[in-house]
Amino acid sequence: MWRHASRAAFHAVMWVISAFMLYPILWTLASSLKPESEIFTHAASLIPSHIDWSNYTKGWIGFGDVGFARFFANSFFITFMVLIGTLLSSPWVAYGFSRLRFPLRNTLFVCLMVSMMLPAQVTVIPQYILFRHLGWVNTYYPLIVPAYLGGSAFFVFLIMQFIRTIPRELDEAAKIDGCGPYRIYTQVIFPLCAPVLVTVAIFAFYWTWDDFFGPLIYLNNTHLYTVSIGLSLFSSADVGTNWGPMFAMSVLSLLPVLIVFLFFQRYIVEGVTMGSLKA
C-alpha cells in the first residue's frame, strides 16, 4: 500500500516537471501551426483550431531576396566543415597528449585545461581584429578554421579520457610489429576511439548549429547568414511582427538537433558525464 502511494507520488512529481519541460517546446510547435490570428488570442492552447501550414511557407521565403533555404544551406555547410575539422584534429592532438612523451608536456596540458575554462570574451576582440586584418570578416573562415586547429579543448580532453581506457598493451603490440606512432594512431587508436568520436561529433554539431555569437560578429552579409541569425531577424523592428513564420522557422531550426538526439541519445549522455567523472 505504502509502496503504491510512493510510486504514485513519484510519477505525479515527474509528470508535473515533464509538463514544465515540454510545454514551451510543444507550445512553439502548436503556435507554428496556428493561423496568425489565433497565436495570441488562444495563447496557452496547444491545439490549433485547424492545422495551418502557411506559416511555414511564409517563413521559408525569408527576408528580401534571401530565404531560409539559403540560411539552412549555410548552416549545414559550416557545421559540416567544422565536423570534419574537429574529427581530423581533436583525436590527433589527444593521442599526442595521452600517449607520447615530449618536453613541456605537463605545462602544455595545463594550458589545454585552463583554456577550457577561459571566458571567450577575453580573446574575442583580438581574434576579431586578427581576422579582420586577414580579410576574413564576411567569410566562414573565422567560424571554421579554429576547428582544424585542435577544435575545442573540451573535445581534446574528452578523447584523452577515452584513450586512457584503451590498454597500452595494444600500442606495445603494434610497436613490436614495427609500427611507429603514426601507424599506431591510424590503425589502432583512431578506430578504437569511434564511440567517443560519435559523442564529439554530436557536440560539435550542436555547438556549431546553435552558435549565435560567432556568426553575429563575423557575418554581415545576408547571403552568408546562418539559421540562428536568420531567426533573430524576425524580431528586428523593420520586419514587423511576423510571429507565425518565426515560430515555424524556429521549429525547423530545432528539428536537426532533436533528430540527432533521438538517434544518438546514449552518446550524448556519455559525453555530458564523461568529462566530469573521470577528471
Place this chain on the structure above:
Amino acid sequence: MTTNAVPVTATAEPRLRTARRVKDYAIAYSFIAPWLLGFLCFTIGPMIVSFLLSFTQYSVTSAPKWIGLRNYVDIFTVDPQFWIALGVTLKFVIISVPLKLAFSLAVAMLLHGNYRGVGVYRTIFYVPSLIGGSVAVAEMWRQLFGLNGAVNNILQFLFGVPGDNWIANPNTALWTLILLVIWQFGSPMLIFLAGLRQIPKELYEAAAVDGANGVVRFFRITVPMLTPIIFFNLVMQLIHGFTTFTQSYLITSGGPLNRTLFYALYLYQHAFQFFDMGYACALAWILLAIVGTATALVFKSSSAWVYYESERGA
C-alpha cells in the same frame, strides 16, 4: 614530467640515442602541433594583444593610442553602466547557479530510485538543455512571457488575474532569464545521476544496519560522496553564468532600465556597437579577474568541503 637529461651512462651510442629522442619528440610535437598553433594564434596571442589594447583607445579604423590606465580608471570611476552590469551579472549568478544545482540534484535523487519510466523522464528533462542556447528558444521565451503570451493566458485561466509583460517589467525581467537557466537543469542533472550511480551500495546498507534514516544517509553519505561532482558543476555553472550573452541580447536586449544588462552584453556593446575596442578589452580583463577570483575561491574552499575517495585513510 619528462626527463630532458642526457643519459649519464657513457655507452657506445649516446649520440644515436639523442638523435632518436629528438626524432621521437618531433613526432610527438607533430601530433600536438595543430592545437599548439591554435593555442598560440587564438588564445595566448589574443590574450597578450587584449591586455595591451586595454591600455589604449582603439576604434579599429584608426591606430591604437596609448592612454595608460585611463580605461580602467574610467570604468571604475565614471561609468555607472559598468556597476549596473556587474551587479546584474552577480545577482544572476548568485541566484541562478545555486537554484539550478539544488534543483538538478533533487531531481537526480528522485530519478535514482528504482522506479519504472526513469529513462523516459531523464530524456524529457534533458531536452531543454540540448536546445536552450539556441535563438529559437530565446525567441520562444520572449513570446511565452510577453503580455499576450501563454504564461499570462494560463494565469488568467487558473487564477483569473490579468498578467503582466514579464519581459518589459523591470522587476521581473531578470527572473524570466533566471527561469530560463533553471529550465535547462538537464546537464548537471545527468552528471549528478552518473555520480549517484558510482556511490557504493554497501555504504547505504551499512548505514541502514546502523539505523541511519533517509535524511542522515543523504547528508552523511550522498552529499559527501557527491562533493567532487557538486564542485565540478559549480565551477562550470559559475563560468557559464558570468559569460551569459545570447539570452540577454535576444530576449531583453539588456533592458528594461538596464535590469538585464549582463556583463557579456555590455562588453559586446562597447566592442561591436560602439567599436570602443580598448575599453572593451579592459572590461574583458576585469571580467577575467572576477571569474578567475570566483573560480579560485571555489577551488581554495574545495579542500574544506570536497571529499575525494583517494584521500581516505591518508
